[in-house]
Amino acid sequence: MATTSKNILNKMYLVGALFFVVALLVVVQIINIQFVEGDSYRAKAEHSVFRNDTIPSTRGNLYDANGQLLATSISKYDIRFDALAPSLKDFNDSIAPLAEALATKFSKSKDYFLQKLRKAHSNRNRYMLIAKNLNYGDYKEIREFPLFNKGPYRGGLIVERRVVREHPLGKMAERIVGYDRNGSAPVGLEGAFAPYLRGSDGVRLEQKIGKNQWKPINSENQVNPNDGYDVYTTIDVNMQDVAHHALLEQLEYYEADHGTAVVMEVATGEIKALSNLGRGKSGKYFEKRNYAVWESHEPGSTFKLMSVVAALEDKVVDTSTVFDTKNGKISYYGRNVRDSKYGGYGKISVAKAFEVSSNTALVQMIQNNYKSNPEDYVDRLYSMNLNDKLDLPIKGEGRPLIPHPDDNNWSGLSLPWMGFGYGVQLTPLQTLTFYNAIANNGVMVKPRLIKKVKSKDRLIEEFDREIINPAICSQSTVDKVKVMMENVVKRGTADNLYSENFSMAGKTGTCQAEYWIKPGNYIASFAGYFPADTPKYSCIVVIHRPNVKKGYYGNIVAGPVFKTIAQKIYTNNPLIDEVEVKQMVPVEIAKSKDRYLEKTHKQAETNSKKLPSLIGMEAMDAIALIENLGGTVILKGSGKVVAQNLKVGTELAPAQKVILTLS
Numbered sequence: 001m002a003t004t005s006k007n008i009l010n011k012m013y014l015v016g017a018l019f020f021v022v023a024l025l026v027v028v029q030i031i032n033i034q035f036v037e038g039d040s041y042r043a044k045a046e047h048s049v050f051r052n053d054t055i056p057s058t059r060g061n062l063y064d065a066n067g068q069l070l071a072t073s074i075s076k077y078d079i080r081f082d083a084l085a086p087s088l089k090d091f092n093d094s095i096a097p098l099a100e101a102l103a104t105k106f107s108k109s110k111d112y113f114l115q116k117l118r119k120a121h122s123n124r125n126r127y128m129l130i131a132k133n134l135n136y137g138d139y140k141e142i143r144e145f146p147l148f149n150k151g152p153y154r155g156g157l158i159v160e161r162r163v164v165r166e167h168p169l170g171k172m173a174e175r176i177v178g179y180d181r182n183g184s185a186p187v188g189l190e191g192a193f194a195p196y197l198r199g200s201d202g203v204r205l206e207q208k209i210g211k212n213q214w215k216p217i218n219s220e221n222q223v224n225p226n227d228g229y230d231v232y233t234t235i236d237v238n239m240q241d242v243a244h245h246a247l248l249e250q251l252e253y254y255e256a257d258h259g260t261a262v263v264m265e266v267a268t269g270e271i272k273a274l275s276n277l278g279r280g281k282s283g284k285y286f287e288k289r290n291y292a293v294w295e296s297h298e299p300g301s302t303f304k305l306m307s308v309v310a311a312l313e314d315k316v317v318d319t320s321t322v323f324d325t326k327n328g329k330i331s332y333y334g335r336n337v338r339d340s341k342y343g344g345y346g347k348i349s350v351a352k353a354f355e356v357s358s359n360t361a362l363v364q365m366i367q368n369n370y371k372s373n374p375e376d377y378v379d380r381l382y383s384m385n386l387n388d389k390l391d392l393p394i395k396g397e398g399r400p401l402i403p404h405p406d407d408n409n410w411s412g413l414s415l416p417w418m419g420f421g422y423g424v425q426l427t428p429l430q431t432l433t434f435y436n437a438i439a440n441n442g443v444m445v446k447p448r449l450i451k452k453v454k455s456k457d458r459l460i461e462e463f464d465r466e467i468i469n470p471a472i473c474s475q476s477t478v479d480k481v482k483v484m485m486e487n488v489v490k491r492g493t494a495d496n497l498y499s500e501n502f503s504m505a506g507k508t509g510t511c512q513a514e515y516w517i518k519p520g521n522y523i524a525s526f527a528g529y530f531p532a533d534t535p536k537y538s539c540i541v542v543i544h545r546p547n548v549k550k551g552y553y554g555n556i557v558a559g560p561v562f563k564t565i566a567q568k569i570y571t572n573n574p575l576i577d578e579v580e581v582k583q584m585v586p587v588e589i590a591k592s593k594d595r596y597l598e599k600t601h602k603q604a605e606t607n608s609k610k611l612p613s614l615i616g617m618e619a620m621d622a623i624a625l626i627e628n629l630g631g632t633v634i635l636k637g638s639g640k641v642v643a644q645n646l647k648v649g650t651e652l653a654p655a656q657k658v659i660l661t662l663s
Helices: 002-036 038-049 088-106 110-122 136-142 148-154 188-192 237-254 300-313 350-356 359-370 374-383 414-419 428-439 475-491 559-572 574-583 586-606 619-628
Strands: 050-055 069-081 128-134 157-166 202-210 213-216 230-233 258-265 271-279 322-324 329-332 335-338 347-349 450-455 458-462 467-469 505-512 522-530 537-544 632-636 641-644 657-662
Touching: 069 136, 069 188, 088 110, 088 136, 088 148, 110 128, 128 136, 148 157, 237 258, 237 271, 237 537, 237 559, 258 428, 258 559, 300 350, 300 359, 300 374, 300 414, 300 428, 300 475, 300 505, 300 522, 322 359, 329 359, 335 359, 347 350, 350 359, 350 475, 359 374, 359 414, 374 414, 428 475, 428 505, 428 522, 428 537, 475 505, 475 522, 522 559, 537 559
Parallel strands: 632 657
Antiparallel strands: 050 202, 069 128, 069 157, 202 213, 230 450, 258 271, 258 537, 322 347, 329 335, 450 458, 505 522, 522 537, 641 657
């Protein structure tokens, strides 16, 4: 009996000891959780229930040079309902008028919303969708509806704001306007100026409410977002429209693969229009790629300007230097160089060779003068920055290629082929930058796409022109090639573009691309500037792979696009005309008009046919006065009268010719 009692007592001691050890372990674990690992567990709990949600900043607006929107950010709102937030009394009192207001707003029945709201309440739904993609006006209206006007805590209103980027121009200029989306490479102006446009995001605290759904804790943000700056670009929407439609019409007619047209302001380098159109599988054209910036290709005859400038600057030729075109064909290392005119042009000067784009003459100009030291020619091209990228803010600029004699792939054909634009590569914008420098009297300016950055009305930063090279060549060379380019339009390969009423200067280009792979792939181009006498804008048009049955030469495929752009920008566009009129000096106009009226009045009083002094008068005023006297006028030049062939006081015979020299 005693033994049995002792055994029972031992067992009780053992059980008690076990309870004590377990209790001790529990206490130790509690202390460990509370004080040692407590912070970690609390953070995990907090993280599973609460989170910081990013509030995207409102991206700044992108404007054209005249303040017209190219891209803007619009807030869109999603409205949801937390059915457990309102008290039962508030819910029952407000559900009917709320359903009626929603029915009126969204053109549905009141019963539809009554059923939806009651179902959300019975299902304890804390995240019921009311409407998506609302604008700010709709959002303001809905938050004043019954029940919702009590706010998020008493009324259950949940508002989620998103920022959507919209481009008012639509598909036009889509590639140059571009985009800057998360997870994709930035493109165009949106991508280039993203550091200004983006701003900084805000943060708000959200709580998990079940079914992996989150709702904002309150309407206040932990960190408010800072909106991005507004960027004013150099693009002119009106010029962009002109360039886009002129290019599109020509691409469609010639069934070309793709093309680009760029307009640049000569003095500043501001890009006023940049259109890139490529043909899709459906045959429709759209902004596929930024060909003007990205596509580096053999320029063909537009490169002859670079060769002529190099030869003139090195003084190995003058414009009057004569070359025999060899019946239109010349061979180098078994490869033929031909002129477009069968039989060639006979013996012609450098100036004439440029006007008619003679391959044989200009190839001889380079080969004969640089064959002993080809590096002299290439170094001259390098000195004119033709081997340098423009380093534009837009990503993806093509790399220029100007081979050097030290290169491993240099051959005997390299030098002559470079002379007429083969074996070299430039992007259209790089080519235009050189032509613009000639128009700008040798000053090469960097193409520019941005004017200023603002925060509402506050100026943040302003941008001025950047000079790449203050003088790519001498003024003498500039003057010579300017005359040559003007003659290309007057009597050379682009004489089909000539107009007595409007002056242009430039160079045609017709290049056979990838001829070793597939003959018949042509690149037609025209680069130049306008007006010829006082260049305001430079322009390049490049069209790839036109239908050869319809045409492929630069003067008929690309040239008409150039002419249309030039004329509409400078003569036919009413907005531009108004700007130009405002920029004229009214005092000079008034003085010229006063001189004309004074002279006309004196002539009428005396009924005299004697010729007065016309010096300083505007041409149109002088013409009217002479015709009133019965004479006829022959003009030389444009502008104001600087000389007249007949002396003051000469009695004019009927229909007598008066020759006026203008400034």
